[in-house]
Amino acid sequence: MTIGLIITLFIIGLIGSFMSGMLGIGGAIINYPMLLYLPALLGLASFSSHEVSGISTIQALFASISGVWVYRKERYLNKSLISYMGICVFVGSLLGSYGSKLLNEDKVNLVYGVLALIAVIMMFMPKKGLDDKTLESVSFNIWLACVLSLVVGISAGIIGAGGAFLLVPIMLLVLKIPTRVTIASSLAITFISSVGSSVGKITTGQVPLIPAVIVVISSLIAAPLGAITGKKVNIKVLQVLLSVLILAATLKIWIDIL
Numbered sequence: 001m002t003i004g005l006i007i008t009l010f011i012i013g014l015i016g017s018f019m020s021g022m023l024g025i026g027g028a029i030i031n032y033p034m035l036l037y038l039p040a041l042l043g044l045a046s047f048s049s050h051e052v053s054g055i056s057t058i059q060a061l062f063a064s065i066s067g068v069w070v071y072r073k074e075r076y077l078n079k080s081l082i083s084y085m086g087i088c089v090f091v092g093s094l095l096g097s098y099g100s101k102l103l104n105e106d107k108v109n110l111v112y113g114v115l116a117l118i119a120v121i122m123m124f125m126p127k128k129g130l131d132d133k134t135l136e137s138v139s140f141n142i143w144l145a146c147v148l149s150l151v152v153g154i155s156a157g158i159i160g161a162g163g164a165f166l167l168v169p170i171m172l173l174v175l176k177i178p179t180r181v182t183i184a185s186s187l188a189i190t191f192i193s194s195v196g197s198s199v200g201k202i203t204t205g206q207v208p209l210i211p212a213v214i215v216v217i218s219s220l221i222a223a224p225l226g227a228i229t230g231k232k233v234n235i236k237v238l239q240v241l242l243s244v245l246i247l248a249a250t251l252k253i254w255i256d257i258l
Helices: 003-023 028-041 049-071 079-102 105-123 142-159 164-174 179-203 209-230 235-257
Strands: none
Touching: 003 028, 003 049, 003 209, 028 049, 049 079, 049 105, 049 142, 049 179, 049 209, 079 142, 079 164, 079 179, 105 142, 105 164, 105 235, 142 164, 142 179, 164 179
16 A cells, blocks of 8 residues: 555545534445545545445444544434434345445445435525524434335435434434434444444455544544534535535446436
8 A cells, every 4th residue: 555545535535524523424325435436536445335335344443433533522413313223224224235245336326426416405405494493393204214224224224324424314304303313322223223234344355444444544634623623613514515516426426327
């Protein structure tokens, strides 16, 4: 492994993890296309879709728990939401990560493209009145939350994500959870999901060890900084930034698929 590749992987990890902590996502929605295209574009390495999904899984695991640590004393962590959705997304991600071994690279990329497209559509839909709720008045449909998080977990497990890039718009748009509660709680749910995905990816041999370690190290540095920043940034800015990032990644994947 060259110095250039190490630096590139470290920078990718920093960018993805900072956004992870700030926006309440695991970082895979950002890291997946960067890991897939950037090292190859620079002539440093060419990772397969399975390897990229494996690295992204481990990165999401450490980035999400680092972000949760920053929010640990805040009231934004909704324990009921985390418990119900966490259990369901864990089961789904475990199944999806094992099943991903049976898919070829094009199908893994297609799954990513479809999920990202759904996330983009949901993020740009109006979410009026969400942040008028008090933290004490937050409620949600438990069965709907469980079913949706199970489906997200299966899909996210395939591409090596915690699923937060879908969980966030679902929590905002469908479950009507306030933005800051969504961002903090989604980090915790993403961590639980990433545990399931990591077990599946590691046991099926989809994780290249050294690249994963490099990205994890940068995650431990950047994710807490992102979470601290996220607590200070205007809510509307966070929503727009997340939407734009997901849109950019979606366009790149679909251009290649088509």
